[in-house]
Amino acid sequence: MADSLSLRPTQPRRMSREEKARETYRLLLEAAAQVVGTDGYADASISKITQLAGVAQGTFYNYFESRQDVLNRLLPYMGRQMLDHIASSMPRDLTGPAREEARLRAFFGYLDTHPTFYRILYEAEVFAPEAHAEHFRILVEGYKAALGRAVQRGEIQGFDENELEAIIYMLLASRAYIAMRYARDRNGHTGPVPEHVIQAYMKMLRRGLFSEA
């Protein structure tokens, strides 16, 4: 199980009732994220979650309809965090492959600092399929727009729109499997992705997708 320390802050400054409710909700969601990230969706019991959140089991049902409900909300919650992180750590004015590389590094960076995210994302296809599908829809949508701009800039040539969608799935897939293989050590702890892996990815991308001089 995850740490048995409560997530409840020790020094809760005076809060209004509504604030406190919001806080409890956040607490439960964070606890759920931690538990799922550590033990997986299948072993994420309400009892573990509430214990970590420092509330009674019954309290859980004041905020979520069911166990499945909280599982469904996990990926949207973390996914938005991740996208925000990536957006905020992308340097302006990058174009072409350099932009792709920055994006990739930002993704791995988020993974490195949020060790629970990988499992939440990966297992979601099994345990929260709709959330997973929606997450993908958002990712693919954003990626399509980005690649569309690259096409307009003439950086990418020779792929029609449908082909580009397929390519996007390949790139997202590659990220995930690279993370699975290279971003964790023997003990399952996360770590940075080796440089040569990023280089291989970029080489493939530069040659295969971008039409560089």
Add this chain to the structure above:
Amino acid sequence: MADSLSLRPTQPRRMSREEKARETYRLLLEAAAQVVGTDGYADASISKITQLAGVAQGTFYNYFESRQDVLNRLLPYMGRQMLDHIASSMPRDLTGPAREEARLRAFFGYLDTHPTFYRILYEAEVFAPEAHAEHFRILVEGYKAALGRAVQRGEIQGFDENELEAIIYMLLASRAYIAMRYARDRNGHTGPVPEHVIQAYMKMLRRGLFSEA
């Protein structure tokens, strides 16, 4: 749930004791594959499996140590089937990208005819992680040898061994996500992968990995 018909053949010809035991083992494994492929690992109960196999619940424990035991054996069993299928459907004498394309089509072909395999493979990372790792080890090993030969033939240039391993993960990843996205319809039923997706994959590969004139 899967078909409620038993997998037990109605007219078993006279078998020796050992043969019968082997047959029961196979029966249970096939039943497990069917159940997992349909309902997923999480919902694959011993009771469903034995019912489909046409034996009593207790019999299960004469052949497997535990529920986890049978789950662990599933992917090796199906994985070998898949590799045999691919090997046997690969035309001789193909080289370069054409060989890759044949391999890809053989994989999708297997998926199309063995609808349970995708789920068994995909969920294995969660529910049978060691089997999943071993399956990958075998795949990657084989792929390394194949790409090694391509390097020797001069079809691939500019990637060192470590980089090639990363590329292999990208390719395996791409297969999996393409299957996830394109090889199933709205109802989760399998179907063939659209041609343009295969074309996009190959275009990326030809340009990005192979050094074609």
Add this chain to the structure above:
Amino acid sequence: MADSLSLRPTQPRRMSREEKARETYRLLLEAAAQVVGTDGYADASISKITQLAGVAQGTFYNYFESRQDVLNRLLPYMGRQMLDHIASSMPRDLTGPAREEARLRAFFGYLDTHPTFYRILYEAEVFAPEAHAEHFRILVEGYKAALGRAVQRGEIQGFDENELEAIIYMLLASRAYIAMRYARDRNGHTGPVPEHVIQAYMKMLRRGLFSEA
């Protein structure tokens, strides 16, 4: 569940504190009656009741000691309503069997216009046994007085007091079972009792209880 519309009137004219409290009490009681009449005692949760009454859950406990408390008050509240209804719809100056028939029709009439009453009354023996016993005590008491007058008028002969009490139970029982069988359609909705049933009841009564020429 019952209607989700609140029972709280939208335009409450200015009320004194005490009036408002009385109003809230009545509101909760009516809501409880509605919920019990629709869902039964067993499924009448505080949450349903307060929601229908348009007040917070906590408010409930300002007016009732416990869940059982409100259940106990339901039948007395509705029972008085029913008796008032019957009393007010009984023509003056009826005697003998005619008086009994009027009483019976008034009872069925109340049931028809107050569909929740049947369930509140019937299930009370299980869920509010003391209230049920008290309700019966009142009914029987009244009935005894009525039959006593009939005896004095010479309309009834050959039954001593103890026997008359037994007869009263038979008559109240008959009403209830007739309602159970004939006053509801397939869907559990209430409706009028068929005329021939009333005729059978009266025939039995005229011959069996009253000594008619």
Add this chain to the structure above:
Amino acid sequence: MADSLSLRPTQPRRMSREEKARETYRLLLEAAAQVVGTDGYADASISKITQLAGVAQGTFYNYFESRQDVLNRLLPYMGRQMLDHIASSMPRDLTGPAREEARLRAFFGYLDTHPTFYRILYEAEVFAPEAHAEHFRILVEGYKAALGRAVQRGEIQGFDENELEAIIYMLLASRAYIAMRYARDRNGHTGPVPEHVIQAYMKMLRRGLFSEA
């Protein structure tokens, strides 16, 4: 709660597996009857039932689909017992009111020796409505045949078939309410019905239903 003594016989003679299973089923059903008869359907928990039966909670679900399932089977099980009891204790060759009286006494006799039956029957309308309806269907059917024969013998005159059905409901109702009122003392323990009550019932019946000289 009911007695905490187990219903399991202390000296179980050697039984085949099937016999033992049958015995466990019977044990659970009897335990359920006892618990429901004592505490009512609403408070009949699986845990109480299995404890009384002397088996583990899980065992319950080898024999019943759900809690509701066992509740549904209770009345049919006891109802058949009761009908058998009545049939076997009815003297041959009785006709007319005497036959009715024997039937009534047999019913009260069963109640007296099976104290749990009353509650199982009465609460069934609320907690096992289909079983209750079916029980009534059977009772009414049987009663119709019996009264039909009385009509043919000329013992009953002036009631058509529809009216007789209504009368049957009145008689069944009367039994039930008489039992409710007279067959239990202050502490809820069963006892015999006072003679004068039976006399009142019979007087009403003789005059009201039967056409005696």
Add this chain to the structure above:
DNA sequence: TATGAATGAGACTTCATTCAT
């Protein structure tokens, strides 16, 4: 080896009630 009844831990969920605001 085959059987299938028995086991019991543990999961999810409901809901009457309390209490600080």
Add this chain to the structure above:
DNA sequence: TATGAATGAAGTCTCATTCAT
């Protein structure tokens, strides 16, 4: 007096595993 979040006991049900036959 009104609020509604928090509580925790209790209930139903599932299922991997054991074991006597």
